[in-house]
Amino acid sequence: MKNMLKLGITLALFAAAACVMLAFVYTGTARIIAQRQQADLEAALKELFPGADAFNEISGIQSPDPSVTIESQYEARRGAELAGAALRLSRAGYGGPIKMLVGVGVEGKISGVKILEHQDTPGLGANAASPSYFVDRAKGITFYGQFAGKSVFDPFKVKEDVAAITASTVTSQAVVSAVRAAGLGVTAWIKGEPIDTVPGEGETE
Numbered sequence: 001m002k003n004m005l006k007l008g009i010t011l012a013l014f015a016a017a018a019c020v021m022l023a024f025v026y027t028g029t030a031r032i033i034a035q036r037q038q039a040d041l042e043a044a045l046k047e048l049f050p051g052a053d054a055f056n057e058i059s060g061i062q063s064p065d066p067s068v069t070i071e072s073q074y075e076a077r078r079g080a081e082l083a084g085a086a087l088r089l090s091r092a093g094y095g096g097p098i099k100m101l102v103g104v105g106v107e108g109k110i111s112g113v114k115i116l117e118h119q120d121t122p123g124l125g126a127n128a129a130s131p132s133y134f135v136d137r138a139k140g141i142t143f144y145g146q147f148a149g150k151s152v153f154d155p156f157k158v159k160e161d162v163a164a165i166t167a168s169t170v171t172s173q174a175v176v177s178a179v180r181a182a183g184l185g186v187t188a189w190i191k192g193e194p195i196d197t198v199p200g201e202g203e204t205e
């Protein structure tokens with residue numbers, strides 16, 4: 001009986017020690033992951049607004065499209081001057097949610113788009129994030145790269161003013177809807193105007 005009690009106490013001490021060690025490892029790992037995610041976010045924001053020197057998390061920008069969710073929003077500043085805003089968005093795609101970062105300048109143009117996460121099919125919908133998939137190979141324009149410089153008041157119609165990903169209309173439309181929503185939402189916020197809700201586009205064509 002004494003040996004069993006001693007063994008039980010020993011096992012309990014080992015278990016407690018293991019739990020403490022795992023807690024320290026988790027805390028350290030979580031901190032490293034958070035720091036890396038913050039660094040990645042800052043790099044992405046800088047890519048969308050290369051001339052900006054400060055990015056501040058804000059609130060108040062609304063999505064005009066109910067199918068597009070704004071997860072976070074940041075103003076970009078160049079000194080004391082507002083350069084625009086970037087939105088981290090989520091929109092359902094073919095294989096699951098597509099998360100992206102969209103920058104919109106004060107002049108009413110898309111400053112850039114970065115696909116952050118997706119679950120779409122490799123070689124098809126996944127081409128939305130591929131730096132080697134070109135909608136205009138001669139000019140070196142990728143699918144996501146075609147939005148840079150586009151006016152927020154453009155039609156944003158797949159296969160019309162926006163080139164689609166081959167055999168991936170649903171993914172193409174998901175990205176287009178999110179970019180359009182970001183453009184209208186940020187522009188309304190900059191102008192201090194109420195946001196108008198726009199109907200979401202269909203999932204298939």
